[in-house]
Amino acid sequence: MGTLLIILVVLFLALIVIIPLVEKYAPRGENRDLNKIARWIIPLMALLIVMQMLRHYFG
Template identity: 65%
Template sequence: MGTLLIILAVLFVSLIIIIPLIERYAPRGENRNYRHITRWFIPLMMLIFVLQLVRHFFMS
């Protein structure tokens, strides 16, 4: 249990330090078009759903 708390504390502290640094020093890019990503969202969610059903019925 102690190891888990140490890992969680290190992750929390690293996120508090790393995220502001990334936001500050990340290069400013142009606006991106996310349409090509969003068209894959529903098919991927359906694939995940089917895989979870297979896992539920055949792996348990």
């Protein structure tokens, strides 16, 4: 149990350090690029749900 807590603390601290660095130095995305990505989110989520249902019933 102690090892699990150490791993979780290290991951949490890494996220606290990495997220601000990524936000600061990441290039700004253009709206066109974000719209291209957003267009695919709903079909991919639907595909994921169907695949999980197939895995549940046949796996």
